Amino acid sequence: MKSTGKILRYQLRDVIRGRWILVYTLVFLLMTDVLFRFGGSGDRVVLSLMNVVLLLVPLVSIIFGTMYLYHAREFIVMLLAQPVDRTSLFLGLYGGMAIPLAGGYAVGVGLPFLWHAGGGAGSALGVLLLTGVLLTCAFTALAFLVAVLFEDRAKGFGAAVLVWLLAAVVYDGIVLMVVTTLWRYPLERPLLALTMLNPIDLGRVLLLLQFDIAALMGYTGAIFNRFFGSAVGKGLALTVLVAWSVLPLLVGLRRFRMKDF
Amino acid sequence: MTSPERLPLEPPDAPAIPRLVTSTAAIVEVTDLGKSFGGLTVLDGVSTSFAVARITAVVGPNAAGKSTLIKAILGLVRPDRGRIVVNGHVVTRDWDYRRGIGYMPQAGHFPENLTGREVLSMLKHLRGPSAELDEELLDAFALRPELDKQVRTLSGGTRQKLNAVIAFLFRPPLLILDEPTAGLDPVASGIIKDKILRCRESGTSVVLTSHIMSEIEELADSVVFLLEGRIRFDGPRLDLQRLTGHQSLERAIAVLMQGGAS
Numbered sequence: 428m429k430s431t432g433k434i435l436r437y438q439l440r441d442v443i444r445g446r447w448i449l450v451y452t453l454v455f456l457l458m459t460d461v462l463f464r465f466g467g468s469g470d471r472v473v474l475s476l477m478n479v480v481l482l483l484v485p486l487v488s489i490i491f492g493t494m495y496l497y498h499a500r501e502f503i504v505m506l507l508a509q510p511v512d513r514t515s516l517f518l519g520l521y522g523g524m525a526i527p528l529a530g531g532y533a534v535g536v537g538l539p540f541l542w543h544a545g546g547g548a549g550s551a552l553g554v555l556l557l558t559g560v561l562l563t564c565a566f567t568a569l570a571f572l573v574a575v576l577f578e579d580r581a582k583g584f585g586a587a588v589l590v591w592l593l594a595a596v597v598y599d600g601i602v603l604m605v606v607t608t609l610w611r612y613p614l615e616r617p618l619l620a621l622t623m624l625n626p627i628d629l630g631r632v633l634l635l636l637q638f639d640i641a642a643l644m645g646y647t648g649a650i651f652n653r654f655f656g657s658a659v660g661k662g663l664a665l666t667v668l669v670a671w672s673v674l675p676l677l678v679g680l681r682r683f684r685m686k687d688f
Numbered sequence: 689m690t691s692p693e694r695l696p697l698e699p700p701d702a703p704a705i706p707r708l709v710t711s712t713a714a715i716v717e718v719t720d721l722g723k724s725f726g727g728l729t730v731l732d733g734v735s736t737s738f739a740v741a742r743i744t745a746v747v748g749p750n751a752a753g754k755s756t757l758i759k760a761i762l763g764l765v766r767p768d769r770g771r772i773v774v775n776g777h778v779v780t781r782d783w784d785y786r787r788g789i790g791y792m793p794q795a796g797h798f799p800e801n802l803t804g805r806e807v808l809s810m811l812k813h814l815r816g817p818s819a820e821l822d823e824e825l826l827d828a829f830a831l832r833p834e835l836d837k838q839v840r841t842l843s844g845g846t847r848q849k850l851n852a853v854i855a856f857l858f859r860p861p862l863l864i865l866d867e868p869t870a871g872l873d874p875v876a877s878g879i880i881k882d883k884i885l886r887c888r889e890s891g892t893s894v895v896l897t898s899h900i901m902s903e904i905e906e907l908a909d910s911v912v913f914l915l916e917g918r919i920r921f922d923g924p925r926l927d928l929q930r931l932t933g934h935q936s937l938e939r940a941i942a943v944l945m946q947g948g949a950s
């Protein structure tokens with residue numbers, strides 16, 4: 428991995444100079460600022476931002492991540508003809524994408540909280556920022572996995588959108604179906620497990636539990652509250668979110684090392 | 689190198705013609721290289737060697753396996769079988785041997801928002817400290833004024849020139865040039881051809897592919913002719929012309945292609 432830093436340095440420069448990362452940051456900046464101006468307190472702004480963040484961050488990360496790797500293909504060939512090992516290159520490229528995306532998000536959401544003096548949204552804002560950053564890392568890793576698995580760009584984009592749809596929309600539908608068909612049975616624990624498996628759902632639960640509305644979720648909410656309130660629950664949730672970055676990245680790296688260019 | 693006797697032309701369905709030169713030292717040795725992509729055999733038992741301080745042209749029709757052979761030498765393609773030795777290093781997962789190779793791909797693609805200067809400094813960083821750089825082409829192509837522009841504003845030809853500069857920059861003992869003059873104007877391709885010839889004089893080994901026969905006639909000492917993943921001819925260029933009984937290389941190659949197709 429000795430060349431990762433060198434590659435990262437130039438890739439970062441390339442990505443940050445691209446206008447789209449600026450646009451991405453500005454979208455979050457404007458949205459957060461407007462929510463504050465409509466008279467929201469810090470907590471309410473976080474709550475309003477939640478759903479946008481949970482949908483937009485994974486979508487942008489997976490689409491831009493896939494696009495970026497396909498676009499860099501010829502340059503990857505050029506770099507692989509240099510004395511560079513494939514692991515360094517892959518990790519350098521990943522960092523070159525994930526860091527600007529996560530940074531753009533954090534700056535866009537974080538700055539308005541600073542100049543509107545936060546409104547006492549301390550821990551909720553912290554969870555929102557952390558969730559967004561981890562989701563960025565996870566979906567950029569998934570994007571890289573998709574781009575390495577599919578030689579064909581059109582198929583790759585299709586797969587990327589499908590992964591996002593699955594995680595953001597279809598998964599909830601399946602969970603809901605399970606709940607409605609098996610409503611006679613105590614489902615709290617299986618539901619907890621199902622929630623843990625999807626990074627977007629996990630992010631949503633972690634955020635909701637920051638607010639009093641968790642009490643409105645009834646018995647399930649109480650179980651969730653107790654589980655994610657405990658140190659074990661928090662640790663496990665964080666581990667799963669991080670694993671969603673690490674595992675796709677490792678599988679992608681394995682394929683990248685075997686790949687023919 | 690010019691032996692007086694006429695060599696008989698082999699019948700088209702005969703196995704590959706054995707190599708005619710074995711005396712010189714080799715910088716690249718390829719033994720029984722095989723590669724297929726999804727059931728399609730691209731290289732089928734290719735064995736050859738590229739001599740030190742010689743220019744070898746790898747020729748053949750489209751999809752004959754030229755690029756795959758070159759990419760296998762660079763470690764970009766992992767062969768199914770066979771062995772490649774570059775400058776004494778067996779090509780496996782090891783990657784440091786590429787320090788000794790300058791590669792010019794068919795088309796240059798760089799990160800669009802970087803400047804030419806940044807691309808060059810990135811490569812210098814990746815290579816680490818090296819002896820004096822060869823920036824001759826930078827001046828010959830009058831490229832210095834373009835170096836501070838972002839790559840996306842550069843024309844295809846200018847990018848290709850930048851590509852050429854990169855291949856020669858580190859004075860590698862082995863140059864691998866994939867259609868080096870494609871997309872360049874006559875002046876620029878003249879410059880690059882002169883540079884290739886001068887590099888050979890100073891002991892650099894060169895492997896190039898080209899579809900331009902006059903260029904191969906001008907440059908190549910040896911020719912490796914690939915057809916459907918097999919070597920059909922491997923030897924001095926002049927032997928190829930003599931072998932087929934044709935004075936021009938273009939005709940000689942055409943005879944080989946037809947021979948292989950029937």
